[in-house]
Amino acid sequence: MKKIIALILTLAAVFSLAACGSSSTPAAATEAPAAADAAEAPAAAEPVEITVGATAVPHAEILEQVKDALAEEGYTLNIVIYDDYVLPNQALAEGTLDANYFQHIPYLDQFNEEKGTHLVNAGGIHYEPFGIYPGTKDSLDDLEDGDSIAVPNDTTNEARALLLLQDNGIITLKDGAGLNATVKDIAENPHNVEIVELEAAQVARVTGETAYVVLNGNYALEAGFSVGKDALAYEKSDSEAAKTYVNVIAVKEGNENSDKIKALVDVLKSDEIKDFINEKYDGAVIPFDDSADTEEVDAEEADSKDETKDDAAEENAETTEAAEDAE
Numbered sequence: 001m002k003k004i005i006a007l008i009l010t011l012a013a014v015f016s017l018a019a020c021g022s023s024s025t026p027a028a029a030t031e032a033p034a035a036a037d038a039a040e041a042p043a044a045a046e047p048v049e050i051t052v053g054a055t056a057v058p059h060a061e062i063l064e065q066v067k068d069a070l071a072e073e074g075y076t077l078n079i080v081i082y083d084d085y086v087l088p089n090q091a092l093a094e095g096t097l098d099a100n101y102f103q104h105i106p107y108l109d110q111f112n113e114e115k116g117t118h119l120v121n122a123g124g125i126h127y128e129p130f131g132i133y134p135g136t137k138d139s140l141d142d143l144e145d146g147d148s149i150a151v152p153n154d155t156t157n158e159a160r161a162l163l164l165l166q167d168n169g170i171i172t173l174k175d176g177a178g179l180n181a182t183v184k185d186i187a188e189n190p191h192n193v194e195i196v197e198l199e200a201a202q203v204a205r206v207t208g209e210t211a212y213v214v215l216n217g218n219y220a221l222e223a224g225f226s227v228g229k230d231a232l233a234y235e236k237s238d239s240e241a242a243k244t245y246v247n248v249i250a251v252k253e254g255n256e257n258s259d260k261i262k263a264l265v266d267v268l269k270s271d272e273i274k275d276f277i278n279e280k281y282d283g284a285v286i287p288f289d290d291s292a293d294t295e296e297v298d299a300e301e302a303d304s305k306d307e308t309k310d311d312a313a314e315e316n317a318e319t320t321e322a323a324e325d326a327e
Helices: 002-040 056-064 067-072 087-094 105-115 155-167 200-206 217-222 259-268 271-281 291-326
Strands: 048-055 075-082 099-104 119-127 131-134 148-152 186-188 194-198 212-215 247-252
Touching (some): 048 056, 048 087, 048 259, 056 099, 056 119, 075 259, 087 099, 099 105, 099 259, 105 119, 105 155, 119 259, 131 155, 131 217, 148 155, 148 200, 155 212, 194 200, 200 217, 212 217, 247 259
Parallel strands (some): 048 075
Antiparallel strands (some): 119 247
């Protein structure tokens, strides 16, 4: 009898251990895959913000068109609109903006020189032809002695306006005045026109007070002017001004090669944005194509190589002649 009881107790212990083993193993197996899944699932990356200052037309409008393309690359574009040319550069220098988009290179260089800032061009995007527009008169043929013409008063844009007036026979500037020309550089003024110097944003507002106004492309657009339909004269798209006055993405020196700035410039120079600019602005804004510059550089390098080869050939010829003379 004692043997039977001992056998029953032994069998009970075996079943108990087996039951404990089977209940613990599935639990461990269930928990392990969950932990592995948690380790394999990466956290979603936060979009990188790009804050760009711009004047409303056309710059901010163009920037609006690249938001989706940048979002696909993991960037969120924030646009801060300014209505003057000083504040967006100050904000960029202070670091509250990643970039700005409103100015051409001569103005950027002038600002750096005057303010001691270190802002650089990260990429040329478009060119806006400078134009002479109607004020109280709607034809340059109607120009009379003593008429007034309003121009921007900042150094580079005033020079550009004066050069355009010179190109149309209204004034003559002193030799060499060029991109630094001011009213003091007017050598001849046969009609004794009065040059009214105003802050760039104010020029379009005096069309009812001056015979003509000379406008930057963006302010002409804001005033409702069309280059093709309204300008009495304007810079041509194939002129040197297209290269000199290309509107650029400006950044603090050292940031021009950052990933987000490169991404911004690339989408702004895409074919889609070029098509948008051409269709929307009808010649008032022209996409800047720097391939022509590249071709010129390549041509210059080729010429330089040819000259080097010619010089080397001449030296070899001279060496050969000297050797023959020595013999």
